[in-house]
Amino acid sequence: MTPAQEPLLQVEHLRVELPTRRRTLVAIDDVSFSIMPGEVLGIVGESGAGKSVTGAAIIGLLEPPLRIAGGRVVLGGRRIDDLPYEQMRHIRGREIGAIFQDPLTSLNPLYTVGRQLVETIRTHLDLGPEAARERAIALLGEVGIAAAAQRIDHYPHQFSGGMRQRVVIALALAGNPRLIIADEPTTALDVSIQAQIIALLKRLGRDHGTAIMLVTHDMGVIAETAHRVAVMYAGRIVEIGPVRAIVDAPRHPYTVGLMDSIPRIGGVRGRLKQIDGAMPRLGEIPPGCAFNPRCPLVFERCRRERPELLPSASGAAACWRFAEEGARAADG
Amino acid sequence: MIAFVIRRLCQSVVVLLTVALIAFALFNYVGDPINNMVGQDTTPAERVALRHELGLDQSFLVQFARFVGHAAEGNFGLSYQEARPVGQIILERMPATLELSFVAALLALILGVPMGIYTGLHRRSLLSQAMLTTSLVGISLPTFLIGILLILVFAVMLGWLPSYGRGTVVHIGWWTTGLLTISGWKAIILPAITLALFQMTLIMRLVRSEMIEVLRTDYIKFARARGLSNRAVNFGHALKNTLVPVITITGLQLGAIIAFAVITETVFQWPGMGLMFIQAVTFADIPVMAAYLVLVGFFFVVINLVVDLLYYVVDPRLRIEHEHAAGG
Structure with a gap:
C-alpha cells in the first residue's frame, strides 16, 4: 500500500437509528473508519455492539425500522448511502460482496448451487449462459470444491456446512467485487473448518486484491487475519489501529479486557479473565463513556463526559485516561 | 419413488x-x-x-x-327415485360440477396468489390493507348468503346475469359443457364467484403469510446482498419456497370445492352432482347418496396423491432422499 492510495471505503460519522413507539434508539453512533484496497479490516465486539448493523448499513440492507440517520458511506469516491434501491442493487454483489454467518441457511434450498451462481454472475457480468457456467465452475474450484464440474449441479443440502460456506464465498465473489463484508463467516462452523475458511478468505483477498471487512466476536480470528482492527462497544468504535499494535498493547480498558479473555497456549495457567457485567442494551446506555460501569479504571470524568476517539501513536482509543495523560504530558 | x-x-x-x-x-x-x-x-x-x-x-x-x-365397476345400482342406473345419473351430472369447480378453483388461484404476493410484499400499503379487510368478508360470510346477495345485485337489480341454471350446453360425447356458449359463460360467473370467494381469500392469506415468512429467511437476505433484481428475489427465490404449503392447501381445497359445491349448486339451481345429492337426500335416494359419498372420497384421494407427487417436483430435498433410498 502506498500512502498516496485513496481509501476504497470511507465511513464517516455513520449514525443508525431504531425508531420505537416511545423514542428513537441509537444503534450506531458516530462511527468512522476507512478500508484501503486489498486491506483486511477486522470489526470486533460483543453481540449487540453494532458490528453487523454497520455492515448492513454499508450495503444498504438495514432491516426496517433501522435506518441511517446521519453520516456518509463513500465507496471509491462515490457516495452510496443515499442511492436509490435500484442503483444500490448494482453495487451489491458487483462492488461489495457479502458473506453471512450461517451457511446452512444462506443458500436457497430449491435451486442447485450452479443455478444460484449463474444467476448472480449474469446479474453483474455481461456473460452468456455457457460462459457464466464456466465461470461458476472456476469459482467453485477456486474456493476449494473438488470435482466442481459435477458438484455445480448439486443442491445445497448435498453439501456439508463447511462446503456450503465455500459456496457462499464463491457467490460473494461471483461479481468480482472490490470489497467483501464477511459477517461472522466462521461462527456457525466447526473449529477445525473455521481455520480453513479463514485461510481461504485471506488467500482469495490477496489473489483478487479484494478488501475484506471481517466482522467477528473472535479476537483470535482477527489477530490471524486482519491488517487493522476496530473494536466496537455499544454502537461506537472505542479503539482502532493496526492489529499488531492492538494485540500487543491494547489501550482502551475494554480492548484490554477482550485480549485478556482469549485463552493462550503456553500462557500462565489459571482462570481466564472475564469482563464483569454485560454490555448495556440499546436505550440503557449510561451517560459519559458507555463502558464506565464495567471499567476497572473508571474515574469521575468517565461518568460525566463521553470520550471521542483520541489519536495515539499507533491508532486511536476513546478513553479519558489518554486525554489526561496527554494533558499531563503537555503540562510537564 | x-x-x-x-x-x-x-x-x-x-x-x-x-x-x-x-x-x-x-x-x-x-x-x-x-x-x-x-x-x-x-x-x-x-x-x-x-x-x-x-x-x-x-x-x-x-x-x-x-x-x-x-x-x-362404477355400478351403484338403481336410483330409487328415477329407477335408472346411478352411474348414468352421476355421469350426466358430473360435467356441470367439475366445470363449476374447475372455474372456481382457477378463479381462486388466479386472483388469490397474486393478491397474496402483493399483500406479502407491500404489507403497509393501503391496497394491501383494503384487500385484507375485504378478505375478512370472504372468510366470514356463509356461501349461501354471498350467492343470494350476488343474485340480488347482478340478476335481480341489474339484470346482467342469469340467476339459475347452466345456460346452453354443448354435448361432446357423454360430456356436456357450458363453456362453449356465451349463455353458459354468463351462467357460470355468479356461482363460480360464490364458490371461489372463500378459497380465494384462504389462498391469499396463506400465500401472504408464507411470503412474509420466506422473505425473512437468510437466503433471501443473501440473494438481495448479491444484488439480484427484486423480481428475481421475490418471484424466483421467495415465491417458489412458498409453493409447498400452497400446493397442499390448494389441493385439499379443490376437493372441498367439489364437495361443498352442494350449497352453491342449490342456491343457483346448478344441475350438478351437489344438487343431485340434495334432491337424493330429500327422497332418501340412498344409492345416489352412497355413490356421491364414494365419488367425493375418490376425488379427495386422487387429489391428495397428485399433491404428494407435486412435492417431488417442487422440492429437490425429497427427490434426492429417495434417489439415495433407491440406490442404497
Missing part, C-alpha cells in the same frame, strides 16, 4: 374402503329402501319377495362386499 406411490395407493384404498363402509351403512340406517320403492297397497309377501330379489335379506358383510365389488 415407486415404492412411495405404491404405499400411497394402498393407503388410498383403505381410505376409500372406509368411505364405502360409511356410504353403505346408509342403506341400513337411513329409512327402508323397500318402503321408498313400493306403493302403499303392496302386500307383505310382495315386500319380502322384492327384498329377496334386491339381495337386502343377506348378511351385512355379503352385502358390503357386493357393494364394493359393484362400486369398483
Whole structure:
C-alpha cells in the first residue's frame, strides 16, 4: 500500500437509528473508519455492539425500522448511502460482496448451487449462459470444491456446512467485487473448518486484491487475519489501529479486557479473565463513556463526559485516561 | 419413488374402503329402501319377495362386499327415485360440477396468489390493507348468503346475469359443457364467484403469510446482498419456497370445492352432482347418496396423491432422499 492510495471505503460519522413507539434508539453512533484496497479490516465486539448493523448499513440492507440517520458511506469516491434501491442493487454483489454467518441457511434450498451462481454472475457480468457456467465452475474450484464440474449441479443440502460456506464465498465473489463484508463467516462452523475458511478468505483477498471487512466476536480470528482492527462497544468504535499494535498493547480498558479473555497456549495457567457485567442494551446506555460501569479504571470524568476517539501513536482509543495523560504530558 | 406411490395407493384404498363402509351403512340406517320403492297397497309377501330379489335379506358383510365389488365397476345400482342406473345419473351430472369447480378453483388461484404476493410484499400499503379487510368478508360470510346477495345485485337489480341454471350446453360425447356458449359463460360467473370467494381469500392469506415468512429467511437476505433484481428475489427465490404449503392447501381445497359445491349448486339451481345429492337426500335416494359419498372420497384421494407427487417436483430435498433410498 502506498500512502498516496485513496481509501476504497470511507465511513464517516455513520449514525443508525431504531425508531420505537416511545423514542428513537441509537444503534450506531458516530462511527468512522476507512478500508484501503486489498486491506483486511477486522470489526470486533460483543453481540449487540453494532458490528453487523454497520455492515448492513454499508450495503444498504438495514432491516426496517433501522435506518441511517446521519453520516456518509463513500465507496471509491462515490457516495452510496443515499442511492436509490435500484442503483444500490448494482453495487451489491458487483462492488461489495457479502458473506453471512450461517451457511446452512444462506443458500436457497430449491435451486442447485450452479443455478444460484449463474444467476448472480449474469446479474453483474455481461456473460452468456455457457460462459457464466464456466465461470461458476472456476469459482467453485477456486474456493476449494473438488470435482466442481459435477458438484455445480448439486443442491445445497448435498453439501456439508463447511462446503456450503465455500459456496457462499464463491457467490460473494461471483461479481468480482472490490470489497467483501464477511459477517461472522466462521461462527456457525466447526473449529477445525473455521481455520480453513479463514485461510481461504485471506488467500482469495490477496489473489483478487479484494478488501475484506471481517466482522467477528473472535479476537483470535482477527489477530490471524486482519491488517487493522476496530473494536466496537455499544454502537461506537472505542479503539482502532493496526492489529499488531492492538494485540500487543491494547489501550482502551475494554480492548484490554477482550485480549485478556482469549485463552493462550503456553500462557500462565489459571482462570481466564472475564469482563464483569454485560454490555448495556440499546436505550440503557449510561451517560459519559458507555463502558464506565464495567471499567476497572473508571474515574469521575468517565461518568460525566463521553470520550471521542483520541489519536495515539499507533491508532486511536476513546478513553479519558489518554486525554489526561496527554494533558499531563503537555503540562510537564 | 415407486415404492412411495405404491404405499400411497394402498393407503388410498383403505381410505376409500372406509368411505364405502360409511356410504353403505346408509342403506341400513337411513329409512327402508323397500318402503321408498313400493306403493302403499303392496302386500307383505310382495315386500319380502322384492327384498329377496334386491339381495337386502343377506348378511351385512355379503352385502358390503357386493357393494364394493359393484362400486369398483362404477355400478351403484338403481336410483330409487328415477329407477335408472346411478352411474348414468352421476355421469350426466358430473360435467356441470367439475366445470363449476374447475372455474372456481382457477378463479381462486388466479386472483388469490397474486393478491397474496402483493399483500406479502407491500404489507403497509393501503391496497394491501383494503384487500385484507375485504378478505375478512370472504372468510366470514356463509356461501349461501354471498350467492343470494350476488343474485340480488347482478340478476335481480341489474339484470346482467342469469340467476339459475347452466345456460346452453354443448354435448361432446357423454360430456356436456357450458363453456362453449356465451349463455353458459354468463351462467357460470355468479356461482363460480360464490364458490371461489372463500378459497380465494384462504389462498391469499396463506400465500401472504408464507411470503412474509420466506422473505425473512437468510437466503433471501443473501440473494438481495448479491444484488439480484427484486423480481428475481421475490418471484424466483421467495415465491417458489412458498409453493409447498400452497400446493397442499390448494389441493385439499379443490376437493372441498367439489364437495361443498352442494350449497352453491342449490342456491343457483346448478344441475350438478351437489344438487343431485340434495334432491337424493330429500327422497332418501340412498344409492345416489352412497355413490356421491364414494365419488367425493375418490376425488379427495386422487387429489391428495397428485399433491404428494407435486412435492417431488417442487422440492429437490425429497427427490434426492429417495434417489439415495433407491440406490442404497
